[in-house]
Amino acid sequence: MRRAKIVCTLGPASQSQEMLEALIEAGMDVARLNFSHGSHEQHAENIAKLRAASLKCRKAVGILGDLQGPKIRTGRFITGSTELKQGGEFHITTDESVKGTDEIVSTTYPHLAADVNPGDRILLDDGLLELRVIETDKKQLIRTKVIHGGTLKNNKGINLPGVAVRADALTPKDREDLVFGIKEGVDFIALSFVRQPADIDMARAAMAQIGQSVPIIAKLEKPEAIARLDAILDKTDGVMVARGDLGVEIPPEEVPSVQKDIVRRCNSRGLPVIVATQMLNSMIDNPRPTRAEASDVANAVFDGADAVMLSGETASGKFPIESVQMMDRIVLAAESTIRAQDLLRAPTSPVGLPTHFPDVIAASACQAAKQSGASLIAAFTLSGVTARLLAHYRPPVPIVAFSPNQEVRRRLALLWGVVPRVLEPIQETEAMVRRVEEELVARGLARKGDRVVIVYGAPVGQPGKINSLRLHVIGG
Incomplete structure (x- = not known):
């Protein structure tokens, strides 16, 4: 049974009911809605289809609403694109009414002319094109020299390494998307371009205004975020290592070590961490990944990632189902090489959890499972805290988390090693044990004698009260 989870981005290649069902059957645990693209109507339709597919496949699938954030982009060209020639001159203007030509393009960032200085680098289209600032009038117009040329199309991203960008973490569009996503029932919100803890506070305040809240996944893609990592981890509910923009903002050779450090720190705190971007990128057009991509996915698993993510592979690629199946096989193969004792963590208390005693119970349960040869850990959880505590210790067996709350089950879909299952509220301990046994056998998760x-928690039914563990023999 696979422990690390698979996040799939939905898009034109994966919007039909049949395709969503196929992706779930192939191994999708969480679906990502990219609010940078598509209308609210389209996203609402996808959410409805996904919920129906999840119900049909009898699997809890989480939904991650990914906010666009203060992404800086170019404007549009009269002809749709232009060719930038190395050594040539090209202008950028903050006047968004200007239509792009071979000589100039507009930008969505109103402070660009004021923020850059001669000698600064301006990277376009995920760093594929590079400009160097020659002159800026500090008001509207920037003159640049083309260092690395190529084709520049409409609405491409702009990165400004080393430049302090003045932009709120939540744009007006983000606020609209946040309200929409929460009202439609998304299970997580991904906050893009997080730079400081205050960005997460801003998102929580926006949620508070509508009286609802969901876990926040902080996307780490700016050098400022890496410099303030511990403070950000104190605030967030989870992390995405967004290697696309991160690999443009910092030197590519630094990305692997930064990724490992982020995953390690999240693991130590019991925070779910997703590794994302270009994991099986060649499968957008090809039925098989490169060997380097397979190694990339496996190394994310070896590092301790809770989840790995597919982007264009499932959103717009030719082989969405095959991409998920391949990701599933790579993760399983990687996990099979990790010995059980290497997975089990030393019982150190994670940061930010409610009390020490539940943490001790969770650590003891994982140790008991290892020493007794148990086939799984079954946890009854109303809030999801029990499952999170158990997942932190990376036990050598699956964690089957029973909950009557469908929102909790969907959020547990992101946690390493956790298999969410529905179970009605039960107020008596022995009755709960009997029902857990019945469900495990009925779902093929355990057999007689296991x-x-x-x-x-005893008494049963009190959220967050984790105080008991039992070694049980199925049918015994």
């Missing part, structure tokens, strides 16, 4: 570790 040893399982059961974690729960």
Whole structure:
């Protein structure tokens, strides 16, 4: 059974009911809605289809609403694109009414002319094209020299390495998308271009205004975020290592070590961490990945990522189902090489969890599962805290988390090693144990004679009260 989860980005290649069902069957655990593209009507339709597909496949699937953030882009060209020639001169203007030509293009960032200085680098289209600032009038117009040329199309991203960008973490569009996503029932919100802890506070305040809240996944793609990593981790509910913009903002050779450091720090705190961007990128057009891509996915698993993410592979690629199947096989193969004792963490308390005692129960349950030869850990959880505590210790067996709350089950879909299952509220301990056993056998998760570790709170039914574990033999 695979432990690390798979996040799939939805798009034109993956919007039909049949395709969503196929992606779930192939291994999708969480679906990502990219609010940079598509209308609210389209996203609402996808959410409805996804919920129906999840119900049909009898699998809890989370939905991640990914906010666009203060992404700086070029404007549009009269002809749709232009060719930038190395050594030539090209202008950028903050006047968005200007239509692009071979000599000039507009930008969505009103402070660009004021923020850059001669000698600064301006990277276009995920760093494929590079300009060097020659002169700026500090008001509207920037003259640049083309260092690395190529074709520049409409609405391409602009990165400004080393330039302090003046932009709120939430744009007006982000606020609209946030309200829409929460009202439509997304399970997570991904906050783009997080630079400081205050950005997460801003998102929580926006949620508070509508009286609802969902977990926030901080996307780390700016050098400022890496410099303030611990402070950001104190605030967020999870992290995405967004290697696309991160690999443009910092030297590419630094990305692997930064990724490992982020994953390590998240693991130590019990925070879910997603590794994203170009994991199987060649499968957008080809039915098989490169060997380097397979190694990339495997190394993310070895590092300790809770989830790995597919972007264009499932959103717009030719082989969305094959991409998920391949990701599933690579993760399983990587996990099979990691010995059980290497997975089990030393029982150190994660940061930010409610009390020490539940943490001790979780660590003990994982150790008991290892020493007793149990086939799984079964946890009854109302809030999801129990499952999160257990996942932190990376036990050598699956964690089957039973909850009556569908929102909790969908959020658990992102956690490493957790298999969410529905179970009605039960107020008596022995009745709960019987129902857990019935469900495990009925779902093919356990057989008669199997040893399982059961974690729960007594009295049963009180959220966050984790104080009991039991070694149980199925049918015994």
